[in-house]
Amino acid sequence: MLRKENVEGYYYPLIDTVKLVCALFVVLIHCVEVEIGHPIATFIVKCFSTQAVPFFMITSAFFAANKIDRKTNLKKIIGLCFNNWLFKYSVWSILWLPFYIVLYHLKYPDVSFTYRFLMIVRRIFFAGQGVYWYLLVLAEAVFVVWFFVHFHKEKMLYFLGMIGLILGVLYDADVTTMGMDVMHKCIYALFSWSNNVFMKGIPYVALGYFLRKSKEQLHFESWKLAIMYSVASIGTVLLYILGKEQWLCLYPIQAGCLFLMACQPIRGKISKSLCLTCRNMSSAIYFLHTVFIYGIIDPVFGVDSPIIMKFSISVLLSIVVLFVVKRMKIHPVKWLLCVK
Template sequence: MDLMKLIMAIVVIAIHTEPLVRCEKIAVLNLYKAISDVAVPFFFLASGFLVFDKVIVLPKEEQERIILNYAKKILKLYLIWTVIYLPITIYDYVTNGESLIRNIFAFFKGLIFVGCHWNSWPLWYLLSVFYAFVLVRLIVYKKGLSQKVLTILAVGVYLIANEFTIILNNGYELNGFGQQLIKVVSAVFVNGRIFTGFFYIVVGFLMAQYKQLLFRRKSSEFLFFIAISICGKIATEGLLERCFLAMLAVSVFCFILISKVPDCKYWHTCRNLSTKIYLLHMIVYSFLDIVILDDRYANGLMCFVITIIGTIILSFGLIYFEKKSKVIEKLF
């Protein structure tokens, strides 16, 4: 699990730096897209499963307390890293040519509804996780609704959020009230991405609930589903493609989860490194494209390699000083 989180953190760097931007081989690009799209859903699934797996045997009141504390921790982390990324955010707002009032509104929209600003793309994951755990707490622990209702709501939110994003990305025109609603919602949330984390967190919750049944399955079964999902994702478009993505992400996570990996003293380092790489890499990339290359939209293999090397060096440096500083420890 920890090694896979490290690999997925590196995949996230690839998403943001586009190492294959000049590749023209369709088969390679399709496979790359199928694999890279799994990265963030994998982190959502890991968050949901690992948190609920720890609390599932506890009394319901204790479960709710731990979940609330975890949500508060994630929100605190999100706000801290929003401040850390603030110089990059300010740089964007100063140079984008928009008015001060418009930029202030854009900042608070990004802070509350989108989860990121320019080049702080990784932070939307944190805000989405926060909202997801707040919703699970409300639905399951406050309202006392069943797992069936929770699952139906999660699937519904996932489908609606993705369809909303697809409509925006493809410029589809709706009639009357529907088009007005799309305009209003897109003006607030930009797209439906922030809501998709809820589905994966709920799936992680269900995996924790039925872990024993999950571990009775064979790895080959999930490999089969992975193969089917990749083919389906490549062959389809729109909402169906998003459904195959969900199937692929869940299958990959289940395969990793039930795989028998021997204990290793380096797994903790992998976990520590994956968190830092995920949160730090856009700072390294921003320094590269703003200060060194003077190109705010720089991408390609060189950007990918330099960002990885720089981020790993910075991460190991923070791991070293983390042992001596409580301040650095609280950043992660």
């Protein structure tokens, strides 16, 4: 059952375990670099992995919501965004910079230095670098949410979140009617994809904020949430089977239901140390798996190497690094991996 952790909030044991599952979903996304020949993995990625990052967004906003209120001043919210997310994102971006310099040189050998420089600037400051785009977009979205909350415009915030969610679906589906193609070109020029603050950040961070602020008034029964999640998942599978991959847009429902189910009381107790282990493993796996996939597995075994091997090696090495870092108490790396 829910256990009170301190006077300010509650301890939600299932959230940490679900975080680990979602981190594994994210790993699978980056393992399937070549879809042909990997039908099962591709099916899982298309129908289930896309709910993972929205779940993380909702969760992060839910626990940050108490620091986002009308009394929070500009200095405090900027400090929150920098200390929690932007500083880590900056360090990860610097660490990966040599990789992207080489990558863009190989990918665009005939373009000017200025063009490649601007491409890297766009990736780091707008699109988001690697899996770490999550940190950048989360910080941006938290700031936007604070702005609307600070000026008593919550309804406008939720409306903006809904519009962003819809536009993101239309962008991913490549809908070009009614001038949408112009908007898509602008979005691509600035962000290169839909994983940006307007289409992914604000919608899910606003939802997480709403759920935290309304948790006393909202009551969801687990069996109803399970039915909703199942219906959304079945709908996703049917769309995939029918070849309508561009309309696989039910993952927001999956992510929302998954989060709410993880917040429900449970029978018995889950060890707090076990939950902390799951939380740390999810963070380490999320931040490190692409290091091993792109830095070791792809160069040695090839991009189209067996999915099970890529998945297993990247997860195992991430856990090994976590164990070493914690055992040796390497605090800067622990901070970089968001582990406790």
